[in-house]
Amino acid sequence: MRIPMMVGNWKMNNDNDEAWDLAVAIAEGLEDLEGCQVVVCPPFTALVSVGEAMEGTDIALGGQNLYWETSGAFTGEISAPMLTSCGCEYVIVGHSERRGRFGKAPAEECLLSVFGDNDATVNKKVKAALSGDLIPIVCVGELLAERQEEKTDEVVEGQVVAALAELVEDEIVDVVFAYEPVWAIGTGEVCEAGEANRVCRIIREALAEKVGADEAEQMIVLYGGSVSPGNIQGLMEQPDIDGGLVGGACLKDESFCELAKVAAEVKGE
């Protein structure tokens, strides 16, 4: 049985004081929550204070990115051991904003990525996370142009396979995937629940090719892209969506807590 998961990606929001306040409010709001693994991913600068604010709760801490080397002359980068030393158990890998695949921008513009993540670096980061005792939450998803060209399945499957290159079964089973159609991120335009489920199923089938159907059935596949209290119920009712990766709606404690509660309730039925 899969335990639902609700991940809050704070992106580049909240200084230390704001982060503390939001973390305390989330911890209080979810005090009685059971049946949903909540993960909060603040900016690196707030990891320690958010960890402190959530001490004694079941809420886990995650980074938003990592570098694949463990230490050295890599100015501005953060390694897996650094994240675990701040209390992280999870790390987001390959978010579309880091792959340079933005909103509804045309494919040519998206190639001008400022952060440079691509299938090869995502694979290195997944490996670094796993060897550093972090669970990677790997983001995959198509651009609007790719969906219009009916390339969604091919793009998503390709990203899943590339992220897992050279990994063995025992490692793959720990990886969490998040289907995040790029055109749905931060746009208010959520993917229709049945279609989101269909693509999450495709991800699970790609995983089954690697680890076998039984193991793939135990793996967590999330949906992300304009998740809100208004659409969470329908998404959680889908059999292959195990939870959400949330941006905008995780910045307010009321809405984020609501998402986690609905996930627990729907999946617990």
Ligand code: PEP
């Ligand atoms: C995200 O940042 O991964 C995301 C899905 O953002 P939003 O919920 O704002 O669309």
